[in-house]
Amino acid sequence: MSKRIQAKYKIDRRMGENIWGRAKSPVNSREYGPGQHGQRRKGKLSDYGIQLRAKQKLKGYYGNITEKQFRRYYAEADRRKGDTGENLIGILECRLDAVVYRSKFVPTVFSARQFVSHGHVLVNGVRCNIPSRMVKPGDVVEVREKSRGIPMVLEAQQSPERDFPEYLAVDGFKVEYVRIPALDEVPYPVIMEPNLVVEFYSR
Template identity: 70%
Template sequence: MSKRTSAKYKLDRRMGENIWGRPKSPVNKREYGPGQHGQRRKSKLSDFGVQLKAKQKLKGYYGDVTEKQFRKVYAEAVRMKGDTSQNLIGLLEQRLDMVIYRAKFAPTIFAARQIVNHGHIHVNGRKCNIASARIKPGDVIEVGPKGREMALILEATQSSEREAPEYVNVDGFAAQYVRVPTLDEVPYPVKMEPNLVVEFYSR
């Protein structure tokens, strides 16, 4: 399990964008960076800086996965047929914690990871507590009996903040992963540039 070592909204401030589209994000009030020098005029980023920022943004969006995990996913995306950037997004969207988040069983990706780690999720009828477990098209994900009574999950399912995408078919406390999405189908609140991430790693 990857552990968040700093406040998650610091990433929003550093990137200058509301990465998760949350109403509480500090970027909604102040678009400049954190700290006493945050309001200074931003210097123009180099090509490396632009690529690094794209990588940090994508990595942060998926719950701040570790660099080792992220690089491993990238290496697998390279080995697959087709567009590496599309493959990368497809693999990240197949993570169990992300499917839980997409199905609206959790308000944030971090909450989704916690729900999985605490054993509240069943995949095809079997309990699974590994957040990075890969979900395949056709798999059915369910919230366990105890999880269905949790206020966190109940509030998330009833929230109108976002909708479940077409590639996740939700029915009550169960959801079926229909297919691996393309980049255009993924409902990112901000623009993600996986092509720059590919450029970063292929230097």
């Protein structure tokens, strides 16, 4: 079962952006926030508010990652050499559910989590049902033979909404994770600002 604890498109409307780039996002027709006070004029955000929004947008994009998990990813990114923001994006894109979503095996990042949890995915030939598993360069992720006829999978494969990123070598229902991507290689539909996330946690 997907760990969705709130209506996913509320995130879109709260941010005022179509963060998954989906054609049926309500932001396309209602650019104001959810709830009875959504249409009120918004005040200018403080520096803290801007940083918090950037963090919530990035965290929300990857589904229902908990704050504890996300903070742990930040701590790991900060520990590694190089730019902390770039490291954070690399870690998030190494998640198995993110790889499944990027490979167009499923239509949404929420369904990717559920798809993995239900045991439809193999990593290097071994069944894996842990969405947060970290995939390493050279690993091969594929949809189980029995699961390839699921309508959701066939729909996602034919969808024109997304393209395959260059850091994945896709061959039908099988994909090799070639390398950890840089920020500019990740096909986000909106601008993500991991530098603001770093500032938020560095306060």
